[in-house]
Amino acid sequence: MTSQLSHRRPTNLDFFWYGVPYYPEHWSEEDRRDDPQRMAAAGINVVRMAEFAWTRMEPSQGVFDFSLFDQTIDRLAEHGIRTILCTPTATPPRWLTARHPEILRMDNLGRVMSHGSRQHASHMSEIYRTHSVRITRAMAEHYRDHPAVIAWQTDNEFHCHFNEDHNASTQVAFRRWLAERYDQDIRKLNAAWGNEFWSLTYDNFEQVDTPKSHAPGRYNPTHRRDYTQFLSDAVTLFQQEQIQVLRAVNPRWRIFHNGTFSNIDYRGQFTRDLDFLGYDCYPMFHKQGLSRPWIQANKLDKTRGYSGHFIVPEQQSGGGGQSGDGVDESYLHDSPEPGEMRQMAYRSIARGADGLLFFRWRSCRFGVEQYWQGLLDHDNRGRRRYDEASKLGAELKQLGPELLGTTVKIDAAVAGPDFLVHESHRSCTLGLPAPDTVGEWVHRELTQRGVSIGWVHPTDDLAGVKLYIVPHWAWFDPAYVAPLEAWVKAGGTLVIGAWTATRDANNHISDQTPPTCLADLCGVEVDDYSRINNIAERPRQLQFEGMVEPMAANHWAEALKLRAGTKVLATWQSGTFAGKPAATIRPVGKGQVIYIGTWLSESLLATVSPLLMQWSGLSKTWPDSPQGVEVVVREASGRCLWFFFNNTQAPVTFASLPKGERLLDFAADPSTLPAYGVGLIKA
Template identity: 50%
Template sequence: MEDRSKLSHLRHTNLNTFYYGSPYYPEHWDEEVRVKDPELLAAAGWNVIRMAEFAWDRIEPKYGEFDFSLFDETIERFGEVGIKTILCTPTATPPIWLTEAHPEILRVDDKGIKMEHGSRQHASHFSPVFREHSRRITAAMAKHYADNPNVVGWQTDNEFHCHFSEDHSASAQRAWHEFLSERFEGDIQKLNTTWGTAFWAQTYTRFEQVPTPKRMRPTYSNPAQELDYRRFLDWGVTRFQKEQVDILREANPLWFVTHNGCFYNIDFRGQFTKDLDFLGFDMYPHFFYDPDERPARAAYWLDMVRSFSGNFLVLEHQSGPGGQGGYFHDNPEPGEMRKMAWMAIAHGADGMLLFRERCCRFGAEEYWCGVLDHDNVPRRRYREAAILGKEIAELGPQLLGTSVHQNIGIACCDFIAENGHDAMTLGLPDPRDMGKLVHQAFYERGYDVGVVHPEDDLSGLDVLLVAHLSLFDPLWCERLSTFVEKGGTLVIGARTASKDRNNNVVPDTLPGVLRSLAGVTVEEYGRQNMPEKRPLELSLGNESWVSDLWYEALSPDEGTDVVGTWQSRHLAGQAAVTCRSVGKGKVYYVGTYFTDTTMPRIVNYLAEVGDLPDVLTDPKGVERIKRYNGTQEFCFLINHREEAVSVEVPSGESLLGHTLEENTILLGAYDVAIVRINGRDTK
C-alpha cells in the first residue's frame, strides 16, 4: 500500500481486485438457507462478502469463551466458490454480558441520560474498560484468522457516529480533561487565552474544572469550547480505532483495513483516515426522496467522500427500499439499482457491496430490504444484481488505478470549518450544505465538478470555489496563490476567512488573510432576515437579482475591478463582486452567499467571460463523468431519466454492449453506457 499519510482526491485505493458482493449475516439464517447461499451469490457475480460487524455475542457468548465455528464454516464455504471475506471488528454492538458487568461503559447524552443495551453504539469510546474489551476481541479475531487465505481485509467497527456522537459519561469527562491537557501542553492559561474565557467569567485554573459543553445548559456556550469538543470526539474515536488497526496490521500486514459510513464529528482528512488504507462509504441514495433531486445530491456525497482521501470502497450500497422506525424508502425501479451502483463507481468507488444479501425477518432493520426478499426467492433485484456482477467482473479491473476527472472544484469539506460553524451558525447554512448547492449548480449543467479540500493537489483544476469557509487556515493561502498564478480561477464566497481556527473572530480587516490575494476590503456586512422587506438588488454582467441571505459592501484595491454592484438602498453604487488578475489567473470575491438565487447567475457570468471550461450539452437528466489514467479515459454516460434518450459520445469502444452509431448512443431508461478512449489523458 502507498503512503497513507498523503491524502488526496486523486489517490487510488491500490486494490488489485475490484470487489463485488454484499454484507452477509450467517447469524440470521439457519443451516438450510446458509448452505445454498454460496452458489446462489456466486452465480450473481459475488467475489466478496463482509461479515461479523454485529456478531460479538455469537463469537464470544461468554467472557473469554470464543466460538468461531459459524464464521469459519461460512468463510470456507464461500471460499470454495471463489468468494473472499472482509471481516469486521464487532465493537458497534457489545454483548449483554459486558454491559451487565460494566454499566460504566455506557454513553451519556447532553441531557445526562445514560444509553441502554438493546440497540447499537451505546458504549463509550472513552471508557478504558470498553477499550480493553475492544482490543481483546480484535486480537482474538485477528489471531484466529491471521493465516486464513480467504480473509482479505477488515472493516473497523461499523458506521462510527452514525446515530449520535456526543458523550458526557464519567469516562468521557476524564478523557476530555486528558485531551485538553494534551492540546494546551499542560498550560491552563493557554486554554483561557485560546477560548477567550474572560467572557462571562469562564476563567479556569485547572483542566479538571472544564465541563464538556452541553447545549443550552442554561444558555449558549463558548464557540471555541464547542469546536474543541468536536475535536475531542474525533480524537476519541480515532484513538479507539487506532488500537484495533494496530492489532490487525501486526497479525497480517497484507490485510487492507478500512471503515464505512462517513458520519459527523470525525475528521476524514485527518489521522482517522491516515490510519486506514482507504475509506469505505455507505451509500443510500433513496434517503433523498425526490427522484429529480436524487442524482445531484448523490453525486455530491460521493464526490465529498472522494475529497477526503481519494477513491473509496462502497461497503454498503442501497439495493432495495430501506425501512426503519417511521420511514420506508421507494423501492428502486427496474434498472435503478444498477444505475446507482455504476454512478458510485463513476465517482470513485473501487469496489461495490450491495446492502444486503436478503431482507432480515426480525429486528430493527427487518425492512432494510436486500437483493433477495424475505422469502429468499430470487426476483428482479437479484437478476439485476447478476447483470451488474457480470459487467463489473469484466470492467471493474480496468478501472482500478484510474482517477475521477474534474476541472471545477468546490472547497467545502474541512472538519474545522464545518464544526466551527455548527457552534455558532448565525442562522446561516453550514459549509457542507453550501458545497452541495454550489456543486449542484455546476453538476446540472454538465461540468466536471467535484469537491477538493483547500490543502489538496489543485493541479488539473480550472476553477475553485471556496464556499464560505469562515474558519480559514492561513496555511492554505500559498497553495491558492500558486493555483491562481498558474492560470486558475478562484471564486471566494462571503465571510470566508472571518474567523481563526479556534473559532474566534479575526482582528484583521476582512477578508482577513485573503485580503491581499483578493485585493478587496469588506467595509460592511449584514444578515438579510427579511429580504422581501428591505430588498438589496445587485447586478452582475447582464443580470440583476435580489440578494436573499447576506450582503457585504466591498472596497476594491487599486488594480481590482468591480464586476458586480449593489443597486438599491444604502448600498446603491457600492461594489458587490470584484475580480483581481493575479499572474495568469483571476480571483473573484463575491459579497453575498451562494444561494439558489445567486449561484445560477455566477455560473452564467463565469461562462460568459470565458472562465469556465467547455462542456458538452447533454439532454437534461443525463450525467457524463470520466475516470482516467495516463493512457486511457473511461467516459460514463448515466441516464437518470425514466425514458430513453440519445447522447453524443466521443469516438471509442463501447463497453456495455451499446451500439455506437455516428458518435451517438441510445440509452434506455435508467441506463448506463461506458466508452473507452485509448491514448487519451485528461489530466
C-alpha cells in the first residue's frame, strides 16, 4: 500500500509471478488430479482462485466449507505453486439475492438487475457491504497462516459490465456524498452546478437524484461529473472495507485489483489502497489485426501511467468468447497465431508487468465462457497453447530475476490518464474527440515512428522525457503549471493542445482569457474560436512554417494573439481566421512551449510529429530497427534489457543491434527474428 503513485513505481515482488487463474470448483477429482504436476512442468509458480466461488465456500448463510480450496492449495504447494485468493463479491449467492432483492443494482432506465449473471449487486447497499466484509473476513481468518497463500485480488473487474447504479441505496448514498462534498450547504451545490440555468435550483439534498435517462434534455454537466466521481468513491469504499479486513488479518499479504474499467479513478484512493494494479490483457478483443500490437502497448503504458509497474492477472492465451442470449451479442475472438501468444505475453512484460497469468488453465465445458480457450483444451489435452506457455515458463525462470527492479524507459510522454479531465470532457463533449482518444492517437503516431512513449500525469516524474504533449485538457489544475515550467526550463518541449485550461474546478467555463493559467507559460491568448463541423463545405486550412503545402484542420480552430517573446509556428490560410496565428512557440529557459490552436487529429499528427521530434531532439529507440519492429527497454542501475518484437508475419533481419548477451529468439539467430518473434539483448 502506498500514497505515492508514479509510472516508475516498482511492484517490489520477491519473485516474478507466472501462472494461471484456476477454477477447481469447475472440475471433477479426475480432472484435477494431475493439474499440479502439469502446471509445475510448464514453469507455473502461482495460481489465482475463488473470485466466483462464493456459493461453493458458503452454500448457505453462515455455513462455510473451504475443503475444496484447502485440498487444492495444499496439492499445489507440494509442487512449489503459491496461491492468490480473491474476494468473491462479483457473484453473490442466490440465497443472498433472494433474501435481499433490494441489493440488486438498477440501470439508468430504472430496470432492476436480475440474478443469473455477475456484477448485479450494488456497491452502495449497506446490506451487501456487510456481507462483503463477512465473506472476506471468513476467508481471511481461515487462510490467515497458510504459507502458500501470498496475495489477494479484490473482487473481479469492477465496472466491467455495468458501471452505474440508480437503486434506492444509491440515491441515499449519493445524497449523503453530496452533502459531505458541499459542507451540508445546498447553496454551495447550487452554485457549483450552476443551477440558476434552467431553474434547476434545489432546496435540500433530499431533492437530488442520480442522473438517469429520464430527462427530455441533457443533464447539467457538473451534476453528471459529480455522479461519476461518486461512483468511483463508492467502489473505492467497497474495496477499502475488504482491504482493511485483509491487512488486519495478515499485513504481509500483497493486495491488488484487476482492471481497468470506466468510472473509477485509478490515480486516486482506489489505487493508493492497493500494493499495485492488475490489468487484464486481451488484445484479441480488437479486430484490427495489424493494430493489435499498438493497442496492447497503449493499454499497458496507460496502466503503468496510473501507478507504476503492475501484474497481468489475465493474459490472453487463446480465442475468448461469451455466449449471447438475444440481448447481448455472442462473440468469439480470433485465436492467436503460432508464436503470437508468447509474443503478446512478452509485450506485457516488456511494458511493465512484474507478473503474468494466462487465462485460463483449462477451457471450461459449461457456462457463458465455455468457448473461452485456456492452456488445456476441453479434452484436457495440452497442445500449442500449453507448449508456448511451457516455453515461456522455462525462459522466465532465467529472466524473471533480471526483470524485477527495472523500469520502462521512455523519451516522450502524453499527459494522462486523469479521471477528472476525462469526466469533465465526457460531461460536455460538444462532439469533440476526448483527451484520452487524442492521447491514444499521439501514442500510436510516435510508437509507429519508433519512439519510446508513455503516459505520465503532470504531477509525476518527467525526468528523461524530452517531449510532453497535453491533449486538450479542458480542466487543467493551476497547480500543474509550476512543475511543468521547471521541467521546460531544464530543456523539455511542452505541447499544449487547443481548448486546454478553459474550465474551472466546477466544470464551468473560466472568466479568464484562454488558456487561463497557462497563458504566461505559452505566451499566447485565444482571441476567437470556432467548431469545425463540415470540412468539405467550410474547410479551415493552416500552414506550418517551412512546409510547402497547407493542411486541413479538424474539429476546432482558434485565432491566437501572441505575447512578447512568442513566435508564430503556423498561420490560418482560409476561413474567418485567415492570416491569424494558428500555432506558436515560445522559448522558456533551455526548453520551449508550443501551443497548437486546433485539434491534434490523426492527420495533423502524421504531418507535425516529425517536426516535434526534430524540435525536441527525439529519435527512434533503436535507429536500425526495421519496419514492423517494436523496441522496448527496461532498465535499472547496472543493467539494460532491450526487447525487440517482430510484429509482422515474415522474418526480419537487423543491420545492427545493441551490444550485449542475445537471448530468447536472438539466441537461435543473433540478427534475425521469425514472424511474431521476440528477441532480448541484456546489456
